[in-house]
Amino acid sequence: MLENKKHFVCDNNKEELTLGTLHFQEANELIRQKLAKCSSLILRNVFAQRYIGCAMPMGKSIYVFGTPGNDMAAYMDGGSIEVFGNAQDQIGNTMNDGVVVIHGRCGDAAGYAMRGGTIFIRDDCGWRVGINMKQYQDKCPTIVIGGNAGNFLGEYMAGGIILLLGKAGSYLATGMHGGVIYLRKNIDLSGITDDLSICPLDDSDETKITGLLNSYSENFGDELDKFTLPDIEEFVKIIPKSARPYANMYAN
Template sequence: MNRSYETVPRRKVSDVSVTLGTEHFTKANALVREALGKAATVEIREAFAQRYLGCGIQAGKTLLIHGVPGNDMACYMDGGEIEVFGNAQDQIGNTMNDGLVVVHGRCGDAAGYGMRGGKIFVRDGCGWRVGIHMKQFEDKRPAIVIGGDAGSFLGEYMAGGVIVLLGKPGRYLATGMHGGVIYLRHELALEEVPKGLVQGAVDDADKAIVRSLLIEYNAHFSDDLGYGVDTSGEGFFRLRPASSRPYASMYAN
């Protein structure tokens, strides 16, 4: 346990609540959209795997979800905030453009699939292919922080953005990665470093990135965990492509 850590202030309370229970996902999403039309912050109770919750919500709107949201929560999200008080299923933040997703538990496969902006914080571990096809453009640099272990293919085909992993990676880490950076707390053995990638110690610029994200991680989860993670950025290892154009030989000049 590390007691010298930093946090930033916690967030919002709900204005309106919606109980989903066993409603079909189509009806459930209609109820949520109706509530968001009336209030900035909506609390969802008894989420039972309904898909697409928070799809496309924009800045100024917040969902506080109790239960287990279904696949594609926060897909195409464009600036809103979603906080899940429990686990989340697959493909959260699919093609997310901006905003914030916080999961007080673990998430399934392919979180952040094609993610273009915003941040996803997961308190515990994650399934396979998290961060697949993440990308960035100019000042849009998405970030995913995973507090536990990751399943196989973390950062697969990653083209941009940042992943911070506090636990251990699974097999086939960063397969096809050609952009962005993954920060690992556990150093890979030389034979474990994927072909075309390089592993190295973090420098001051890397530490600043990791530090900022871990301060946010603590703000969301230190109360749950009963402690905060070290926010210094020390002890991490950077994994990135060896070349900015790793597939250049496959195309005509």
């Protein structure tokens, strides 16, 4: 799978590192040393080491074979991380820029307080994905989920984009006060609270969704049986009615 990627095959400045049972501190020190000398790093036999790619700058790429631990890509400032397997909790924690691609599922709180960049998840995700996502000027954090999402998707979301291809859990977008969540019309939307609006797409929405669906297909289409891109007409958007949903609850 990895060896067939054109951009990877053309990259002569790459190295490999086997983590095995290395403690996460030792593993990350070796990763930093390797990335100081190369542009691409293949990590093999990854067994839940935390903080992989933490604060990684632009121009670097990591390919993970195994299961990375919590807080992968935390504070990441650019580059890309691609995981050929599942990922644990809080991937992209306070991520600033770059791309994370998960060829599997991920745990809870992916994109926690995410400020920029894009996360693509092939399959399901856990609870509280996109919690406290925020947006400023041209920074627009984005999460694309190919499977189902756990409860509290988009909780306290203040900005950015979440595109969900599967079903949403309970308590969707609790406390959401910014950003947009794109959902399929055929899922149960009866749990949407009065603080949120279900709206049809405009031209800008259609352009965003089309680009994200094409990127999702490029990353995962050949791994999914009979995968076809959904029609734009299948989606609606969820937006908050107010930027201060709790103003009347806590202050006059």
